[in-house]
Amino acid sequence: MKSIISRIVTIVILVVAGGLFLKFSNFDIAGLFKVKPIVIDKTANVVGEIRRLAEYATGTYYYNVVIKKSKEASLFGIKMPDNELVLVITGKVRAGFDLSKLQDQDIIADSVSITVRLPKVQILDVITNPSDFETFEESGKWSHEEVTGYKNEARATLEIEAINGGILEFAKKSGKENLTSFLQALGFKNVTILLTN
Amino acid sequence: MNRLLSICTVLAVLAFASCGQDSKQMEAQVAKLAKLSELGTVEYVVSKVVKANDDATWFKFGDRKILFSCKANLKAGIDLSELAKDSVIVDYKQRAISLVLPKAKILSLNMKPDDIELVYEKTALTRFSYSNAERDMIMAQGEKDIKDKVPEMGILADAEKNAKFFLEAFFSQAGFSIIEIKFSKQ
Numbered sequence: 311m312k313s314i315i316s317r318i319v320t321i322v323i324l325v326v327a328g329g330l331f332l333k334f335s336n337f338d339i340a341g342l343f344k345v346k347p348i349v350i351d352k353t354a355n356v357v358g359e360i361r362r363l364a365e366y367a368t369g370t371y372y373y374n375v376v377i378k379k380s381k382e383a384s385l386f387g388i389k390m391p392d393n394e395l396v397l398v399i400t401g402k403v404r405a406g407f408d409l410s411k412l413q414d415q416d417i418i419a420d421s422v423s424i425t426v427r428l429p430k431v432q433i434l435d436v437i438t439n440p441s442d443f444e445t446f447e448e449s450g451k452w453s454h455e456e457v458t459g460y461k462n463e464a465r466a467t468l469e470i471e472a473i474n475g476g477i478l479e480f481a482k483k484s485g486k487e488n489l490t491s492f493l494q495a496l497g498f499k500n501v502t503i504l505l506t507n
Numbered sequence: 508m509n510r511l512l513s514i515c516t517v518l519a520v521l522a523f524a525s526c527g528q529d530s531k532q533m534e535a536q537v538a539k540l541a542k543l544s545e546l547g548t549v550e551y552v553v554s555k556v557v558k559a560n561d562d563a564t565w566f567k568f569g570d571r572k573i574l575f576s577c578k579a580n581l582k583a584g585i586d587l588s589e590l591a592k593d594s595v596i597v598d599y600k601q602r603a604i605s606l607v608l609p610k611a612k613i614l615s616l617n618m619k620p621d622d623i624e625l626v627y628e629k630t631a632l633t634r635f636s637y638s639n640a641e642r643d644m645i646m647a648q649g650e651k652d653i654k655d656k657v658p659e660m661g662i663l664a665d666a667e668k669n670a671k672f673f674l675e676a677f678f679s680q681a682g683f684s685i686i687e688i689k690f691s692k693q
Binding site: 345348349350351352353354355356357358359360361362363364365366367368369370371372373395397404406409412414417419420421424434435436437438439440441443445448451452454455457458461462465471475476477480484488492493495496497498 | 538539540541542543544545546547548549550551552553554555556557558559560561567578582584587590592595597599602604614615616617618619620621623625636638639640641642643644645646647648649650651652653656660662665669673677680681682
């Protein structure tokens, strides 16, 4: 009987001591069972190509594209709920002028007047980076190649939406305004900006 | 009585579990047009190997490895919207211009999906293979690493050199004979 009581007392003391230790030692017991984040190894960034540019970007278009995909799933021949993948892509399209196409005859100036003929406005970049992709729903297995195809689909949608949303007209107008005020600031009284269609 | 207690416990557990579920709502599709005035003068194509070894969690048995090879296009140049009004001095008689441009900066970073190649993936039998969300999370770290290393690449110096070269040619064509282009120190 005595030994049972002493055992119970020992257990109670251990439990209380353990509780006090956890309370006052800042020991994070939950942290023990936390999943450690995946961290990439350090690797070099190698500059492979360098290109000289003269791109004048004058408009940008931000857009969210949602891609929903599903495919049939089965387990040992038994039909299971479909596998689903829903991606939310926040992308950006930049438009403007490739000024490397400017020829000498495209800039005509005298002391008070200047005429600049800009090249055709164009889409300069469709930007989607890995940090711009959110996997909203994912069930089942989706290969890297499959998802790459869907991401390309999203990029194509993004570009079409930007064009339909008027990015080219917007960039044209904005480019004309920017350049006019810049050349006026340089002292030209008469500024003419011609746009190539 | 015991049965009632069990039912209550199950309901409480279910209620607790449902609170923990992902409560994010699908974002609405929002479009926005914005003005820019950026002169991109250089593009670097940077290649990188992104690799990860998921073996840090002690209670997950078995290892997972993944290795990507990727390319990123970085464009740098001058944001002309940051050009201060007093940064342009023009002497009409001398046909001279002096311009202080803002410092070059990265204008865009683009890692196209086609430029990300999954080269190697190995998953132990006790583990699930990498999900798409995990693959994106790993690549996002690679993207951040490229952004962080920009100052070491020399791209900004090249962007300023090319901007100077382009603007000198432009101003010369516009009739200026004395052209001085500097960059802001801030």
